[in-house]
Amino acid sequence: VQKIECVNHCIKNYSKHLHRIKKDTKSVALETRKLLTNQRIKDLTRNAQKAIYANAHGDISQLKHDLQNSVPCSFGNHSKCQTYLCNHVGDTASDNMSQLVSSGGHHPIFGSLNLIVIKSSQLIDNETNNRAELFMSLLARFNMGKRLNLIQRDGFQMRSYLSALRYNVDQSWHHKSWKQYFSCNALVKTILRTTSSTCTAAMEYGKKNECVAVLKFQEKTGKTVERAGLYIDVDHGFLGASPDGNI
Ligand SMILES: [Zn+2]
Ligand SMILES: [Zn+2]
Structure with missing residues (x-):
């Protein structure tokens, strides 16, 4: 070498x-x-x-x-x-x-x-790193200058692919690819897909029996459990929780 x-x-x-x-x-x-x-x-x-x-x-x-x-x-x-x-x-x-x-x-x-x-x-080969530097500058735009933690769900990997696309086919990269990667449809699928590798047997069990647990809890305590969505902290927007129910 x-x-x-x-x-x-x-x-x-x-x-x-x-x-x-x-x-x-x-x-x-x-x-x-x-x-x-x-x-x-x-x-x-x-x-x-x-x-x-x-x-x-x-x-x-x-x-x-x-x-x-x-x-x-x-x-x-x-x-x-x-x-x-x-x-x-x-x-x-x-x-x-x-x-x-x-x-x-x-x-x-x-x-x-x-x-x-x-x-x-x-x-002697008159090489410059320009190609590598250009790619990295593109990547820096896609991963927001490393400010976000993108380790989960292959976020960094995907952004690297996007940078490569942008590098290889210039501006026209997004006509097809943006749709492919970022249309709501695909995004929701990625988040909610059930075949996720992080889904364990226990998680599967939990999903199936969530409603059963809620019913039993209501029977036992006499309290009403309301459905709950995603709660986002007003002061710290990056904090969120999705409880199973709201009493
Ligand atoms: Zn001279
Ligand atoms: Zn250089």
């Missing part, structure tokens, strides 16, 4: 590291921090991303090489740039690279970049 790294996350982390270098007043020289403008951080991350995209399913050593060169390219030294990555090949008119090196700023920047470089072999 080989771990494939998510390109988006690598790039995001790279950008985060670069911003951290920019803010590090203790161990990073002022000149470096001045050179590392927000625009330059954008260039650095974009050039690294380009290198990964350009080398997708290609040669790992070329990807490593292109990643390394994304730094001088971003700092205006295009002497070693590749034509498929850069429009300024050979241009060194606004080269800030020597300035960066003399301020020692290349160390932390290459250090952060190296975190991507050492993952090159895993990035």
